[in-house]
Amino acid sequence: MAETSAGLLLYRRTPAIEVFIAHMGGPFWAKKDDASWSVPKGLYDDGEAPLAAAMREFEEEIGTPAPDADYQHLGQVRMASGKIITVFTAEADFEVDRIESNTFALEWPPHSGRIQEFPEIDDARWFTLDGARAKLVKSQRPLLDQLERRLA
Numbered sequence: 752m753a754e755t756s757a758g759l760l761l762y763r764r765t766p767a768i769e770v771f772i773a774h775m776g777g778p779f780w781a782k783k784d785d786a787s788w789s790v791p792k793g794l795y796d797d798g799e800a801p802l803a804a805a806m807r808e809f810e811e812e813i814g815t816p817a818p819d820a821d822y823q824h825l826g827q828v829r830m831a832s833g834k835i836i837t838v839f840t841a842e843a844d845f846e847v848d849r850i851e852s853n854t855f856a857l858e859w860p861p862h863s864g865r866i867q868e869f870p871e872i873d874d875a876r877w878f879t880l881d882g883a884r885a886k887l888v889k890s891q892r893p894l895l896d897q898l899e900r901r902l903a
Contacts, residue, residue: 753829753833753834753835754794754834755794755796755801755835755837756792756795756804756808756834756835757793757795757801757804757837757839758789758790758791758792758793758805758808758809758836758837758838759791759792759809759817759838759839759841760790760825760838760839760840760894760898761817761820761842761845762840762842762843762898762902763843763877764842765844767879768879768898768899768902770877770878770883770895771791771875771876772788772789772875772883772887773788773789773791773813773872774788774789774872774874774886775789775871775872775873776852776869776870776871776873777870778859780873781873784886786885787886787888788878788883788887789888789891790836790887790891791813791872793811793812793871795808801839802822802824802839805817805837805839806822812853812872813850813852813872813875814847814849814851815847815851817843818841818843820842820843822839823839823840824837824839825838825839825840825897825898826893826894828890828894830891831889831890836891850873850875852870852871854868854869854870854871855868857869880895880898880899
């Protein structure tokens with residue numbers, strides 16, 4: 752059975768539609784920009800409601816609670832790894848002064864025997880839909896189409 756994750760795709764109108772997405776942390780993503788951003792998301796198990804998981808993961812990865820908003824189910828996407836992400840969306844205009852993500856441990860450099868801690872997310876910000884299309888990993892780009900259709 753595929754792993755399941757849940758995430759939030761927040762949007763605002765400025766007047767263009769912008770979405771809030773996050774750059775993945777760690778050494779693999781450090782020097783990458785295009786196709787290396789994601790919806791703030793994380794794993795959950797059968798005992799947790801997907802929206803509750805998405806809200807929890809947002810706070811863990813961004814360092815601030817998700818905005819109080821009217822969240823609606825946007826859809827699901829399958830990552831290249833096979834993981835299925837359930838995504839919720841809401842209109843929310845907010846700013847984050849600083850990203851304070853949870854961390855993960857990784858042997859780095861590889862085969863060095865040295866374990867280092869890296870943030871899961873090292874940046875997050877607002878992008879127009881066109882900007883987000885370039886930044887998001889390929890498997891999550893259909894979420895932007897789903898959001899556009901919903902807002903049309």
